[in-house]
Amino acid sequence: MTPKFDEKIEPIYQEVLARNPGETEFHQAVQEVLESLGPVLVKHPEFADHRIIERICEPERQIIFRVPWQDDKGDVHINRGFRVEFNSSLGPYKGGLRFHPSVYLGIIKFLGFEQIFKNALTGMPIGGGKGGSDFDPKGKSDTEIMRFCQSFMTELHRHLGEHTDVPAGDIGVGGREIGYLFGQYKRITNRWEAGVLTGKGLDWGGSLVRTEATGYGATFFVDEMLKVRKDSFEGKTCLVSGSGNVAIYTIEKINELGGKVVACSDSGGYIYHEKGLDLALIQQLKEIERRRIKDYAEYHKDAKYVAKGNIWQIPCQVAMPSATQNEINGKDAATLVKNGCIAVGEGANMPTTPEGVRVFLEAGIAYGPGKAANAGGVATSALEMQQNACRDSWTFEYTEKRLQQIMQSIHQLCYETAEEYGTPGNYVNGANIAGFVRVARAMVAFGLV
Numbered sequence: 001m002t003p004k005f006d007e008k009i010e011p012i013y014q015e016v017l018a019r020n021p022g023e024t025e026f027h028q029a030v031q032e033v034l035e036s037l038g039p040v041l042v043k044h045p046e047f048a049d050h051r052i053i054e055r056i057c058e059p060e061r062q063i064i065f066r067v068p069w070q071d072d073k074g075d076v077h078i079n080r081g082f083r084v085e086f087n088s089s090l091g092p093y094k095g096g097l098r099f100h101p102s103v104y105l106g107i108i109k110f111l112g113f114e115q116i117f118k119n120a121l122t123g124m125p126i127g128g129g130k131g132g133s134d135f136d137p138k139g140k141s142d143t144e145i146m147r148f149c150q151s152f153m154t155e156l157h158r159h160l161g162e163h164t165d166v167p168a169g170d171i172g173v174g175g176r177e178i179g180y181l182f183g184q185y186k187r188i189t190n191r192w193e194a195g196v197l198t199g200k201g202l203d204w205g206g207s208l209v210r211t212e213a214t215g216y217g218a219t220f221f222v223d224e225m226l227k228v229r230k231d232s233f234e235g236k237t238c239l240v241s242g243s244g245n246v247a248i249y250t251i252e253k254i255n256e257l258g259g260k261v262v263a264c265s266d267s268g269g270y271i272y273h274e275k276g277l278d279l280a281l282i283q284q285l286k287e288i289e290r291r292r293i294k295d296y297a298e299y300h301k302d303a304k305y306v307a308k309g310n311i312w313q314i315p316c317q318v319a320m321p322s323a324t325q326n327e328i329n330g331k332d333a334a335t336l337v338k339n340g341c342i343a344v345g346e347g348a349n350m351p352t353t354p355e356g357v358r359v360f361l362e363a364g365i366a367y368g369p370g371k372a373a374n375a376g377g378v379a380t381s382a383l384e385m386q387q388n389a390c391r392d393s394w395t396f397e398y399t400e401k402r403l404q405q406i407m408q409s410i411h412q413l414c415y416e417t418a419e420e421y422g423t424p425g426n427y428v429n430g431a432n433i434a435g436f437v438r439v440a441r442a443m444v445a446f447g448l449v
């Protein structure tokens, strides 16, 4: 699909393509933001004078390193580790670590780039970064995971610090991995520095609600979009792709708000259960036993597992992609709209292709892009950092209320910014512009650094 840029922005995008060959996901993430920015340069010519867009597209620092580790048989393996410290204008680099075989520099840069604007939208003092490895955790024993995490942190620790760079989890990195990473950081540095990682266990500096935060936050965001349309989750049939951290707590919150989730998935296929998914079973299979979603059908004979099936063909009113990038293409988006979908909230990062985004916007449905809708995870990480800084821990109710208020204010900011820039109801423009302007103002204030 041909990108639609303002004439001042086209050459900047061409320069990004030339400087970052082969990094298609990064190109896509940059394209999505730059397409929104034409009117911003008209209102703020100083951003063009200071070449803010060009500077924002270039990471402040990119770290690539070797991660050697030994499996349980004693064989040696070598993976590649990454940390892209993209932008520290608003605070220390903040963003998760992804362990997945598809990881390469282009994926980490797309995620780090998105993170800059997402983190800005939260209004909290956090810059943007992301990291990870092409390590595949699937089928590895606990001790193999531990040895990998220890080796990864042995290199990464020198780049981290509570005021410098603060990783968390993402695909393939949850509470278990954060534990091994924190343990190794503590051992190497001889510092018990809680604020260096978020998503920690509750006994050692973690925050209540961080586990639930991305899914709950995305659901709060969709709830706000529905409220604008004088609607709610009550009685709505919903789809949630994935069955990991984000998907599980999205399903939980949708249930609480009166919706019914009939399908979820993993990379093998999807499960469809017309009377509504059994969340306790999914948690047992996924969070505890680390099994595949197809096993769900062993316990519910009225549920159907479709191997390699396309979850977006199931009719629904609300869709919440919560698995991975580019999981909804133009055709899937058209199918969703044709089947009566009125709202899409992205729990995952960039789950919709540019063609799909265009379909949603042209159909005029409520479409909440990831950098706004899934910001609740990183926002609650910032709340964890606040608690660590004052050696405090807050109750679940208080922390969840803070999360809900943050999601409401992100929604409001995106909604008002879209109106201010002449595209009412377009949360893509709202999120890109509002996030960009916050970072750009700080960059202008700092001079040429």
Ligand SMILES: NC(=O)C1=CN([C@@H]2O[C@H](COP(=O)(O)OP(=O)(O)OC[C@H]3O[C@@H](n4cnc5c(N)ncnc54)[C@H](O)[C@@H]3O)[C@@H](O)[C@H]2O)C=CC1
Pocket: 169, 170, 171, 172, 173, 174, 214, 241, 242, 243, 244, 245, 246, 247, 265, 266, 267, 268, 322, 323, 324, 325, 327, 347, 348, 349, 374, 375, 377, 378
């Ligand atoms: N964990 C967090 O706090 C945040 C995560 N995200 C994003 O949410 C998404 C999911 O992340 P998590 O739930 O943390 O990871 P996770 O590792 O807990 O779960 C990922 C899930 O997606 C499934 N999956 C992967 N590829 C798939 C495919 N091609 N088709 C269907 N399912 C597939 C996996 O089987 C797994 O169930 C990612 O895009 C991540 O970047 C965004 C904001 C914060």
Ligand SMILES: O=C(O)CCC(=O)C(=O)O
Pocket: 094, 095, 096, 097, 118, 166, 167, 168, 169, 170, 198, 349, 374, 375, 377, 378, 379, 381
């Ligand atoms: O909590 C964090 O620091 C990062 C969350 C994350 O990786 C994301 O927002 O995509």
